[in-house]
Amino acid sequence: MSEYLPFTRPTIDEQTIAEVGEVLRSGWITTGPKVAEFEQALTEYLGGGRLVRTFLHATGALEEALVVCGIGPGHEVIVPAMTFAATANVVLRLGAKPVLVDVDLRSRSLLMDQATAAVTPKTRAIMPVHLNGLAADLDAVYALAGKHHLRVVEDAAQAIGTLYKGRKIGSFGDxxxxxxxxxxNLTTIEGGAVSLADPDETRTLEILRFHGITKHADGTMDVTRPASKHNLTDVAACVGLGQLRHLDGFNQKRRQLANRYFEMLADDRLGVLPARGDAGHSWHMFTLLPRYSSACPDRNTLRQRMHQRGIGLGIHYQALNQFTLYKNMGYPEGSFPNAERIGRETVTLPLFPAMQLSDVERVCEALDQCLNSR
Ligand SMILES: Cc1ncc(COP(=O)(O)O)c(C=O)c1O
Structure with a gap:
């Protein structure tokens, strides 16, 4: 029996593990020189003359990015109905309203005509999500934002290394x-980062990620906001530096594996394939809407059968209005046909850099058996 194949697994090399040991022995383990080095390395990796500030997680980074944009009670923010819950939760946490919009079935990205129709005088921001590593239609997003003076907070949680029309996500934009x-695609265990252009807003983010503190040269400090605490540790940053050395290689491997999935599952043979994108797709995840039938009636059956064959399938994601919180906000079942269908049917196939092409073949053969025989 082959080894169990999960839908994802991080790859951390021995050099990184040794370097983490050095940080742990150094006497400085929280935010310090490694975080500064990691932020500098991310700045160089992204390009575009951007400013990059790290956080403990993207959830905190998204929330503080919205604070920087002045989002608060009475405001509306446009969010896709198909994303991880954090994208919309942070809007609610600030007392603003996430206005949900359906997505395309294959790209799983905001339907821009619906986003356009969702703009009201209360709209202040739009949050495109580069789901699964595929860039959203940023030309359309920024055109809409420009027309209505909206801020854009791109949820690029899944898109480090993704290109949009040849430019790295995070090398431009709001x-x-x-x-x-x-x-x-790059891990610091837990962690996140914001890329932005404005030095004053960057300073505000620094204050927001650490207790609202401004430090003075004489060693005293002032506190100007009742802020929270989101600072990354040097241990985590050290893991990130090790990952960054491999990121382009990891993403290249992900593309190869995705290409093999497309060859094996050609013409939607076993279900609706995701949008293929271009060479800039970083293939954070490979998702499928399997072709269920009387032989395999639903996702639960499929996941159990695949698990018995030593293969893990993920679920990314349920639609936001399939959760109590958002359903009760006035988004009953039927509000977002594509997002809800994805939410009911989707599976995430194994895809991570340490996989081999033969693993992809094994997954596709098992899928065929599990979907088509009882
Ligand atoms: C689209 C999206 N947004 C936000 C997040 C939150 O990221 P974090 O776990 O770093 O807070 C995730 C993480 O899964 C995500 O996939």
Whole structure:
């Protein structure tokens, strides 16, 4: 029997593990020189003359990015109905209203005509999500934002290394937020970062990520906001530096694996394939809407059968209005046909850099058996 194949697994090399040991022995383990080095390395990696500030997680980074944009009670923020809950939760936490919009079935990205129709005088921001590592239609997003004077907070949690029309996500645009959770293409165990252009807003983010503190040269400090605490540790930053050395290689491997999935599952043979994107797709996840039938009636059956064959399938994601919180906000079932269908049917196939092409073949053969025989 082959080894169990999870849908994802981080790859951390021995050099990074040794360097983490050095940080742990150094006497400085929280935010310090490694965080500064990691922020500098991310700045150089993204390019575009951006400013990058790290956070403990993307959730906190998204929330503070919205604070920087002045989002609060009485405001509306446009959010896709198909995303991880954090994208919309942070809007609610600030007392603003996430206005949900359906997504395209294959790209799983905001439907821009619906986003356009969702703009009201209360709208202050839009949050495109680069789901699964595929860039959203940023030309359309920024055109809409420009027309209505909206801020854009890009949820690029899943898009480190993704290109939009040849430019790295986070090398341009308004505020762009990455996640470094263990599932992501680059991990710091937990972590996140904001890429932005404005030095004053960057200073505000620094204050917001650390107790509202401004430090003075004489060693005293002032506190100007009742802020929270989101600072990344040097241990985490050290993991991130090790990951960054491999990021382009990891993403290249992800593309190869995704290409093999497309070859094996051609013409939607076993279900609706995701949008293929271009060479800039970083393939954070490979998702499928499987073709269920009387032989395999639902996702639960499929996941159990695949698990018995030693293969893990993920679920990314349920639609936001399939959760009590958002359903009760006035988004009953039927509000977002595509997002809800994805939410009911989607599975995430294994995809991570340490996989081999033969693993992809094994997954596709098992899928065929599990979907088509009882
Ligand atoms: C689209 C999206 N947004 C936000 C987040 C939150 O990221 P973090 O776990 O770093 O807070 C995630 C993480 O899964 C995500 O996938």
């Amino acid at each position: 505020l762009v937020v990455f996640s470094f959770h263990p599932n992501k």
